[in-house]
Amino acid sequence: MSDPRQTPAAMPLSEAQPRPTERDDAPCAACPVRDRSVCGALDDEEMRYLNDIMETMSMVAGDHLVDEGEPAKHVFNITEGTLKIFRLMPDGRRQVMGFLFPGDFLGLVARETYLSSAEAVTDVTLCRFRREQIEDLEDRLPKLESRLLRMARNELAEGHDQMLLLGRKTAMERLASFLLNLQARAERRGDPVNPVHVPMSREDIGDYLGLTTETVSRTMTRLKQSGLIAQEPDRRILIRKRDELVQVAEGY
């Protein structure tokens, strides 16, 4: 799925360990998401230090980045592509906690072990840091800590939105909220917003919204039939009547 870009040739899709890329002498300088991500909190010298303790990596769609329950050795910063964060129940029920896009940070929630798994939805490139090094840095750089706290606060607010969605919204309201949320995040990244790119499968969407793939599909069909959205090539969705979609999402 999605554009293959410059990723290394085929590797096994399951349990694959993402591998460091070759050239990483000064990748931060050229980083497309520098100002939007954690690193944006730092000045040039701090950034050089960050550069030293960082590795850039790439993965192909389907690769596991971390698995629930493993020792939390690293934290990550996404530079390209889409990741999903999820948790599994013993019988295989899955809940996707969120999707991560370029500029997003993975590792705020982690304790000594990862509490959720993370898997590449599309091909992904990211920076990796050893957790203890970042924690040292937090102690030395209050600016970094402020930034992390602000990010955590944002995630908390989004978490509350998602609880309202999961606890009280109908399938239609959930899907409308989801599409608008994708659009809002694309806008913050400066990515195209209409049509908006929807890189994840129906199953991933269902597991994020607390629905089944079939219900997601049926509901998407109804949104198309009522003219609120339209399907475009390359997994993109055109939002035709944004105001009405907002009304649906909020439950009016």
Next chain:
Amino acid sequence: MSDPRQTPAAMPLSEAQPRPTERDDAPCAACPVRDRSVCGALDDEEMRYLNDIMETMSMVAGDHLVDEGEPAKHVFNITEGTLKIFRLMPDGRRQVMGFLFPGDFLGLVARETYLSSAEAVTDVTLCRFRREQIEDLEDRLPKLESRLLRMARNELAEGHDQMLLLGRKTAMERLASFLLNLQARAERRGDPVNPVHVPMSREDIGDYLGLTTETVSRTMTRLKQSGLIAQEPDRRILIRKRDELVQVAEGY
């Protein structure tokens, strides 16, 4: 509901503004939750400063502490009683984001306006801080900021648990998870754990678990009938077969 204690005489239950208590010359020194809450991060001098910028207040069950959408002037630290945090949809559907107990902090999520409402479930006493003063303090005291970040990380983890619950668990699994969660939090506070105090109404529980009061009630009945729990006086629940309840909660 619950023990009336030393709270001021009857005030209107709706929209009531909680009022400062009289004696607050050095309440922090006698604070029952000092080490468990944000304040625990501070040394004696810092604590004195905190004392100066703080007001203690009390509310009776049903009082509104803050309302969704209002300017977020304050943050709070609960010292006694139980609060619920919730959000409403236009047609009245409600989602309870969480319950706050002594030692818990309210204000991590807030932006310029409160994103959720907060209402007293029982009579409540708490400390109140002006938000900008706490924010100044954050900048000056990295210790405080670390503490807040750690609390935010915990809340994020709990938020993920709740998303799994709301998105994928059955009514029975939700209720079992809820009771065990109440018990775990009581244990952290050093409160009695078995029987555990369940101060909130069926409706509040339903709005927290994404269910109706009727379903909560029916499910509670089934848990009693199967001998996993028993009702005790004063809104307390005895957990009879903890292991089995855990199995239910996790979905085995």
Next chain:
DNA sequence: CGTCTGTTTGATAGCGCTCAAAGGGGGTGG
């Protein structure tokens, strides 16, 4: 003792799930 509110129980309905099969699009190999 009566009223009021919250809880429990009962009967029925409906939204989304399950099971099943057809449709479609992209990648691979001939």
Next chain:
DNA sequence: CCACCCCCTTTGAGCGCTATCAAACAGACG
């Protein structure tokens, strides 16, 4: 370049869990 295949998506039929509507019950309080 085309055809096949695989997987994802869509559509259909029927069911079940939880919601809804309704009423009995219980505990708190005046």
